[in-house]
Amino acid sequence: MVKYELPRLPYAYDALEPYIDKQTMEIHHKKHHQAYVDGLNKTLGEISGEFHPQYITSILSDLNTLPESIRNTVNFFGGGFENHKLFWESLTPKNEAGPSGKLEDSIDVYFDNFENFKKEFSNKAMSIQGSGWCWLVFNQTFNKIELITTTNQDSPWTRRKIPLLGLDLWEHAYYLKYQNKKLDFIDAWWNVVNWDYVENRFSELMD
Numbered sequence: 001m002v003k004y005e006l007p008r009l010p011y012a013y014d015a016l017e018p019y020i021d022k023q024t025m026e027i028h029h030k031k032h033h034q035a036y037v038d039g040l041n042k043t044l045g046e047i048s049g050e051f052h053p054q055y056i057t058s059i060l061s062d063l064n065t066l067p068e069s070i071r072n073t074v075n076f077f078g079g080g081f082e083n084h085k086l087f088w089e090s091l092t093p094k095n096e097a098g099p100s101g102k103l104e105d106s107i108d109v110y111f112d113n114f115e116n117f118k119k120e121f122s123n124k125a126m127s128i129q130g131s132g133w134c135w136l137v138f139n140q141t142f143n144k145i146e147l148i149t150t151t152n153q154d155s156p157w158t159r160r161k162i163p164l165l166g167l168d169l170w171e172h173a174y175y176l177k178y179q180n181k182k183l184d185f186i187d188a189w190w191n192v193v194n195w196d197y198v199e200n201r202f203s204e205l206m207d
């Protein structure tokens with residue numbers, strides 16, 4: 001198994017302006033995400049776990065495969081690594097209107113309509129106390145989409161739920177531009193969600 005690496009952003013640091021500013025993107029990617037990559041590699045290295053045959057999402061789905069001494073650290077850095085990877089991938093400067101296809105249908109079933117879905121997601125995101133994430137996930141047990149929050153860098157994978165879309169609500173994700181105005185950040189973020197990408201993730205699960 002090769003070491004985990006900081007994934008390249010599929011757009012420039014300033015591409016999401018004015019919704020997410022260049023400086024925030026740069027520090028968030030180069031410093032914060034890099035720190036999760038380094039922490040994960042270092043922790044797995046301590047148990048020769050860099051040779052762990054499974055990818056981090058599988059490890060997070062069953063942390064009991066790891067020695068107890070490093071479970072919490074892998075949960076934090078591994079979650080941080082994978083959460084941020086998905087976060088970058090689910091953003092785009094293209095300004096897409098919203099979901100279509102099967103995902104749109106499913107949103108209509110469980111949230112009535114897209115506007116109401118956005119409202120419920122935003123409310124849930126606002127309810128997070130301290131650092132955490134808000135997610136649209138696929139619940140395999142009940143074969144449905146749902147909203148959840150996680151604290152710190154906990155991953156939906158550790159709850160055996162498949163993340164489709166995630167919003168980082170650590171202050172490092174928005175504080176330079178939005179300071180305490182968390183709702184303004186959430187409202188802005190809707191403008192840069194890559195619905196094509198989210199839909200593809202969902203469609204692959206449905207096939």
Ligand code: MN
Pocket residue numbers: 028032084168170172173
């Ligand atoms: Mn972050």
